[in-house]
Amino acid sequence: MELGxxxxxxxxxxxxxxxxxxxxxxxxxxRNPDLSDVPSLEALVGGLEGPRVVWVMVPAGAATQATIDExxxxxxxxxxxxxxxxxxWTDDExxxxxxxxxxxxxxxxxxxxxxxxxxxxxALMYGGSKEDVSKVQPVFDALKPAxxxxxxxxxxxxxxxxAKMVHNGIEYAMMQxxxxxxxxxxxxxxxxxxxxxxRSWQEGTVxxxxxxxxxxxxxxxxxxxxxxxxxxxDSGEGRWTVEAAIDHAVPLPAITASLFARFASRQxxxxxxxxxxxxxxxxxxxxxxxxx
Numbered sequence: 001m002e003l004g005x006x007x008x009x010x011x012x013x014x015x016x017x018x019x020x021x022x023x024x025x026x027x028x029x030x031r032n033p034d035l036s037d038v039p040s041l042e043a044l045v046g047g048l049e050g051p052r053v054v055w056v057m058v059p060a061g062a063a064t065q066a067t068i069d070e071x072x073x074x075x076x077x078x079x080x081x082x083x084x085x086x087x088x089w090t091d092d093e094x095x096x097x098x099x100x101x102x103x104x105x106x107x108x109x110x111x112x113x114x115x116x117x118x119x120x121x122x123a124l125m126y127g128g129s130k131e132d133v134s135k136v137q138p139v140f141d142a143l144k145p146a147x148x149x150x151x152x153x154x155x156x157x158x159x160x161x162x163a164k165m166v167h168n169g170i171e172y173a174m175m176q177x178x179x180x181x182x183x184x185x186x187x188x189x190x191x192x193x194x195x196x197x198x199r200s201w202q203e204g205t206v207x208x209x210x211x212x213x214x215x216x217x218x219x220x221x222x223x224x225x226x227x228x229x230x231x232x233x234d235s236g237e238g239r240w241t242v243e244a245a246i247d248h249a250v251p252l253p254a255i256t257a258s259l260f261a262r263f264a265s266r267q268x269x270x271x272x273x274x275x276x277x278x279x280x281x282x283x284x285x286x287x288x289x290x291x292x
């Protein structure tokens with residue numbers, strides 16, 4: 001099938017390549033002309049045959065809104081827009097109404113996989129009507145990991161980003177647990193090789209995970225994380241997860257504590273946040289702040 005892809009950064013660029021490897025045609029647009037296949041959104045839409053599918057991979061908020069506003073004036077009834085960025089689920093509902101007035105469908109899709117997704121595939125959580133999802137299904141199949149699992153039609157519009165938000169909240173808590181354990185091991189005089197303790201956990205333990213593997217990668221690069229400042233950003237989903245928990249009266253003590261630990265990192269050079277920053281760099285290519 002044909003796909004228009006808007007936003008060709010770390011995630012979008014690799015997604016374009018993976019979809020092309022699966023045999024589909026992708027026309028990509030990015031504000032950076034060195035990355036873009038076409039000079040404008042208008043040219044992107046004009047290069048696709050109807051019914052068109054346009055996937056948006058730009059930062060959440062104003063950038064996504066501006067892109068959808070422009071697409072609403074370019075697309076035709078029966079076309080579909082997919083928001084694959086990290087938008088808040090409440091924005092999805094507004095975008096679906098805005099596009100629906102024009103007869104254009106809308107699907108929201110939470111995407112997880114970071115810089116590793118090109119080779120390993122991307123976990124996908126998407127929301128929307130069955131009709132709209134079916135128009136995008138070949139692209140979902142191209143992006144997902146091999147095998148039976150890794151993609152889910154989570155529900156109606158907003159369900160995909162809500163599911164991805166909760167995923168990221170859980171990610172916050174798991175990363176925080178590894179970081180706290182690492183700091184405690186580093187402080188103990190009796191433990192002389194913390195990196196190898198972490199490595200030993202990679203096989204046969206109940207806490208083994210891909211995040212643990214990435215922690216070992218980070219420690220192999222910088223055994224005591226001395227090159228990294230103990231500061232970690234929060235991407236927004238952690239805050240939204242806590243807010244949703246309040247709205248639904250669901251207790252989230254671990255996720256909430258991990259979010260507040262990120263805030264604590266901005267007050268001093270937190271050892272735990274060295275590990276959080278290292279993990280975010282490993283799985284997502286997120287920038288780290290140097291101590292040097």
